[in-house]
Amino acid sequence: MSELAIVSSSPHAHSGSSVQRIMLDVIIALVPAMAAATYAFGWDAIRLISACVLACVASEGVSRKWMGRDLGVEDLSAVITGILLAFNLPPSLPTWMAVVGSVFAIVICKQLFGGIGYNPFNPALAGRVMLLISFPVFMTTWSTWGIPAPLAVDAITTATPLGLVKTAIATTGELPFTFNGATALQLFVGNQNGCIGEVSAAALLLGGLYMLVRRCISWHIPVAYLGTVTLFSAILWLHHPQQNLNPGFHLLAGGLMLGAIFMATDMVTSPVTKRGMLVFGAGCGLLTMLVRKWGGYPEGVSFAILLMNAVTPLINRATRPRVFGAVKKKKA
Amino acid sequence: MGASTANFRAPGGIHPAYHKDLAAEQPIAEMPLPAMLVVSMSQHLGKPAEPTVKKGDTVLRGQVIGEAAGFISAAVHAPTSGTVKLVAAVATAAGPRATAITIVPDGEDTWVEGITPCPGWQTLDKKAIAEKIAAAGITGMGGAGFPTHVKVSPPPEAEIDTLILNGAECEPYLTADYRLMIEHAARIWEGALIIAKALEATTIRVAIEDNKPQAIAAMQDAIPAEAKDAQVVVLKTEYPQGAEKQQIFAITGREVPCGGLPLNVGIVVENVGTTLAVWEAVVNGLPLTERVTTVTGGPIATPGNVKARLGTSYADLVEFCGGTSGTISKIISGGPMMGFAQPDLACGTTKTTSGLLLLGPDAVQAYESMPCISCGRCVGVCPMKLMPNELSQFLEAEDYETAEAYNVMDCIECGCCAFECPAHRPLVQHMRRGKAQVMLIRRKQAS
Numbered sequence: 029m030s031e032l033a034i035v036s037s038s039p040h041a042h043s044g045s046s047v048q049r050i051m052l053d054v055i056i057a058l059v060p061a062m063a064a065a066t067y068a069f070g071w072d073a074i075r076l077i078s079a080c081v082l083a084c085v086a087s088e089g090v091s092r093k094w095m096g097r098d099l100g101v102e103d104l105s106a107v108i109t110g111i112l113l114a115f116n117l118p119p120s121l122p123t124w125m126a127v128v129g130s131v132f133a134i135v136i137c138k139q140l141f142g143g144i145g146y147n148p149f150n151p152a153l154a155g156r157v158m159l160l161i162s163f164p165v166f167m168t169t170w171s172t173w174g175i176p177a178p179l180a181v182d183a184i185t186t187a188t189p190l191g192l193v194k195t196a197i198a199t200t201g202e203l204p205f206t207f208n209g210a211t212a213l214q215l216f217v218g219n220q221n222g223c224i225g226e227v228s229a230a231a232l233l234l235g236g237l238y239m240l241v242r243r244c245i246s247w248h249i250p251v252a253y254l255g256t257v258t259l260f261s262a263i264l265w266l267h268h269p270q271q272n273l274n275p276g277f278h279l280l281a282g283g284l285m286l287g288a289i290f291m292a293t294d295m296v297t298s299p300v301t302k303r304g305m306l307v308f309g310a311g312c313g314l315l316t317m318l319v320r321k322w323g324g325y326p327e328g329v330s331f332a333i334l335l336m337n338a339v340t341p342l343i344n345r346a347t348r349p350r351v352f353g354a355v356k357k358k359k360a
Numbered sequence: 361m362g363a364s365t366a367n368f369r370a371p372g373g374i375h376p377a378y379h380k381d382l383a384a385e386q387p388i389a390e391m392p393l394p395a396m397l398v399v400s401m402s403q404h405l406g407k408p409a410e411p412t413v414k415k416g417d418t419v420l421r422g423q424v425i426g427e428a429a430g431f432i433s434a435a436v437h438a439p440t441s442g443t444v445k446l447v448a449a450v451a452t453a454a455g456p457r458a459t460a461i462t463i464v465p466d467g468e469d470t471w472v473e474g475i476t477p478c479p480g481w482q483t484l485d486k487k488a489i490a491e492k493i494a495a496a497g498i499t500g501m502g503g504a505g506f507p508t509h510v511k512v513s514p515p516p517e518a519e520i521d522t523l524i525l526n527g528a529e530c531e532p533y534l535t536a537d538y539r540l541m542i543e544h545a546a547r548i549w550e551g552a553l554i555i556a557k558a559l560e561a562t563t564i565r566v567a568i569e570d571n572k573p574q575a576i577a578a579m580q581d582a583i584p585a586e587a588k589d590a591q592v593v594v595l596k597t598e599y600p601q602g603a604e605k606q607q608i609f610a611i612t613g614r615e616v617p618c619g620g621l622p623l624n625v626g627i628v629v630e631n632v633g634t635t636l637a638v639w640e641a642v643v644n645g646l647p648l649t650e651r652v653t654t655v656t657g658g659p660i661a662t663p664g665n666v667k668a669r670l671g672t673s674y675a676d677l678v679e680f681c682g683g684t685s686g687t688i689s690k691i692i693s694g695g696p697m698m699g700f701a702q703p704d705l706a707c708g709t710t711k712t713t714s715g716l717l718l719l720g721p722d723a724v725q726a727y728e729s730m731p732c733i734s735c736g737r738c739v740g741v742c743p744m745k746l747m748p749n750e751l752s753q754f755l756e757a758e759d760y761e762t763a764e765a766y767n768v769m770d771c772i773e774c775g776c777c778a779f780e781c782p783a784h785r786p787l788v789q790h791m792r793r794g795k796a797q798v799m800l801i802r803r804k805q806a807s
Binding site: 032033034035036037038039040041042043045046047049050103142143144145146243295296297298299300301302305344348349350351352353354355 | 370371374376377532605606609615616617618619620688689690691692696697698699700701702703704717719724725726727730731732733734735736737739740743744745746747749750766767770773775778779780781782783784786788789792
């Protein structure tokens, strides 16, 4: 043998997984929701998704180069941030605002913290919240696109279903519509107002299923999140059905499905232990319902997940598994 | 008694590609004496043996050429008759250098005098059994190489009730134990009875993964009538079912305490190959001078299970298996999960060489390591329930205190975490370095 063989530490086998492949799988899982967004909002969806993706990838590449990091954009994580940020924007938002949000998400929320793996907060959500605070009117203007009643009131004062409920309860003290099979179906397929990525629960669930099969996510966070929302809203509804819609509405309306399936499950910003994931999901659900019921905004998914992101290191520490063998020694 | 399935499920675990078909159906082939044998004095865990021969001496097969140096050590015997050509330090498969004795065989293969078979071992007491095992230089042949006579003489306060024979062979590619169970089931069982007698253990369990039905059947059929509570336990195929602590839990539900030994929970685990060596030592009076090694991997012309004398060079093993074809990217002493990569085929076999694996370019990939993305897969697969993600970050920052507090010393280096890591982080490498550093710090504090 003329050449020496490669010497490295064991193991000498690998599962074949890679960060890039995980990211690609998440992108594939986002396709149904992108299709639903395009069907619902047409050109606006394409405009916002491409603007955010291009801005995210470009700012990731440029900032990495500036900061002298050797990694490029090939891990695809910036593409996901772009799609998810776009998903959290109303269809009428001006392109330049979407670009500002993207640059903020990548440069401030991700690269300044150290790049992939080091960001404490979900960049897409941080970008959305920055836009919401900076441009509140633009971020809460919803276009009508032929949505049938009762989820659209009239052509001028359009709102999301959650917004309709919040306003009606605040002004008249009564629910604006009843939640029945027809409304549920309308919400499920995506015939509602809202951010471009959150309208179709069906498309999001399909993507979630794909990610479960591909092991990009585990069931713990979505189930704990959705379960807590169900439980919380059921208690409210049973207690006072005149002022609270039933759990079915809370599950299908707003950004919950998008948040529970795609945002709260972001690996970097959520716990690594299974028990931690359950705690994290439950916390997200609780905070979401607190905002929905008593907060100033009609929807609380973004805030809930960002707040839980902040406590992820604590959850990890508190849910450290008991080491195998951490039992009392009987005899020497 | 029928075969039972394992009652408990040890934490973690992975399902790598096994590639056992390469060598599984090849019966054990006895290799003729090579031109030279390089016998290491460091064949086991603990202190290396002290050479008792010098250059120019003639030796006979089975003659002691290295004496056990202390309690945790084992004797080394000449694998054949011949002349000592050299006594010098050479690199071991694990890396560090150790004294080795080079023997040029005379081709006669003459046994040393005084070999005393003892077919009626039932009359021996436990001390006599342990002495015979010590005299034969037997060490664990599955991996770590712990001296067997130490294992079979537990302190009197440890009440051993169960002997587990480890036939899991969970490392991919390796089939040596599999062949031993198929070809020598009855001898292995008798060896088990001998060890059980030394331990005064009443229960014997043979652990085999469910991907080895032939071995399960063979061991099942050979259960001796005189064994009171003996059973074959079928484990789910999963790496690392062969890891001692995990196997004990899977079969008995008992958890070996951190930093403790199986005897802390009343159990001794012996590899099936070791058990066969005990049979040879007690029944035939023969010291350990050879072992079966699986020689396999893509580049090997005819993979197989080779019975070769200790000290046979890897190059000779490969040649016996028809040589190689194509590029050799990696040479591994052992299996792919825990084996040691070698730069070349210069090393010689020892009592722990379970496999010699050659990998071609198709089975070897170079990766660029990325920052941890906190996917948590390593946490999920760790059979010790550690958090390799956090540990590797502490160790990268050389924070050994926190790493110790996060139980780095409990890492068994099985490789599940690094196998799963999508960011290709060298997790096991970090753990090894961390464990070595913590040991260093502990030693400094003690002195």
